[in-house]
Amino acid sequence: MNSLIRLGLRIASLPILDVKKRYPLMRKVQEAISKEEVELALEKTDYILFDDYLLSDDQEYHVPIRIFSPTKNVHLGIIIFFHGGGYVTGNVDTYTKTCLELAEVSRHIIFSVDYRLAPENPYPAAVNDCYTVAWEIANYFRNEFPKNLPNEFSKKTPIYLMGDSAGGNLAAVVSQLLTEQMDFQVDGQILLYPAVGNDYSDEFVESGIFPSLKEKGFDFGLTLQNLRDYYDLYLPDPKLLKTDSKVSPLLNHDFRGLPPTLLITAEHDLLRDEGMFYAQKLKDAGVKIESYIMPDVPHGFLTRSILFPEAHKKLSKSINDFLHVTEIINPEEIFEQEGLGEI
Structure with a gap:
């Protein structure tokens, strides 16, 4: 790893960056950085990008979604x-920026x-929102399939779930x-360095069941204490x-029947070993899975x-190999017929 990147990770791991106290500041910094990225995204002419929402499971909250699509050479599938x-x-x-990429x-x-x-x-709000969106989109294409979509779309249009870290969870x-x-x-599901474990106590870390918790949990950016803080904030x-x-x-007691999975962890990540253990659980249950450590x-x-x-090049190839994309459509037809506008 580049020495400057390594130094940056060590600095990011310093205990002064207290998640519980500083998460509002972390949000503001992220928003400031992303503002310019969103403005640049809106200037792109080779993509359709717009916001919409779906009603939450309890009918009391609108789950915002942002939709990204190239305007040409689009493969027939949804992530x-x-x-x-x-x-x-x-x-x-x-x-x-990541979703455009x-x-x-x-x-x-x-x-x-x-x-x-x-x-x-707190939990289970995030789970409910994500389930709502997945269910509504799947139902839209599987059961309520609208006749005004281009002929290339069908009830067999592939739908994939994807997330990184907490999103992988x-x-x-x-x-x-x-x-x-x-x-x-x-x-299918694409899980990138997902948080899937159930114990981050000192006793479990010292047990060595997942060595990466101890080996990578202190000076590679995301620390063990960060992880504990996030869960303290997330769980009631x-x-x-x-x-x-x-x-x-x-x-989970039964992994049978889960969809084909691409699971990729990171070498210098404390979540590495629990992710690979999860991959093995799926494999043992007969789930079609591809997994490796980046x-x-x-x-x-x-x-x-x-x-x-270089990691992104390898990741891109892995995703495309997993998706097995073949068919191409023009998405402008979809959005024009659905009456959806840009941001």
Whole structure:
């Protein structure tokens, strides 16, 4: 790893960056940085980009979504994306650049979900929002398929769930819920360095069951203390981490029937080993899965394409190989017929 990047990760790991005290500041910094990125995105003419919303499961909250699509050479498929940020930070603005890159790489239509954040909206708000969007989109294409869509679309239009970090957790949880409730089966899930574990206590870390918690949990950006702080803010009851599979996907008792999965962890990430253990759980249950550790990168490399260009090239190839994209459409027809406008 580049020595300057390594130094930056060490600085980012300093205990002065207290998540519980500084998450409002973290949000403001992210928003300031993303503002220019969103403005640049709006200037692009080779993409359709607009905001919409879906009604929450309890009918009391509108879940904002941002939709990204190339205007040409679009593959026939949908990716529902859940952003990272420890359930506490991040939004569709801070992930606009990332989702544009994803749309460009995959040539798929991206639905980015602006789920509610903790601590203002603790668990299960984020899970409910993400499930609502996945269910509504799947239902729209599987059951309520509108006749005015181009002929290339069908009830078999592939739908994928994707997320990084906390978003990877949410994608895994929503996949589990859809499978358990037999509502719909998505065509696949892409989990990037997902948070799927259920124990980050000192005793568990020292046990060595997941060595990366100790080896990578102190000076590679995301620290063990950060992780604990995020869950303290996210969960109304800390016991849920060890008892609820909708918080910790590793607690699921039956992984059979889950969709094909691409799971990628990062070499210098404390979540590395729990992610690979989850991948093995899926494999043992007969789930079609591709998994590997991205070498020489830290947690969060998805949003740092400039710092880790080689990793992004490999990631792009992995995503496209997984999606098996073939068909091409012109999305302008869809949005014109649906009466949807740009931001």
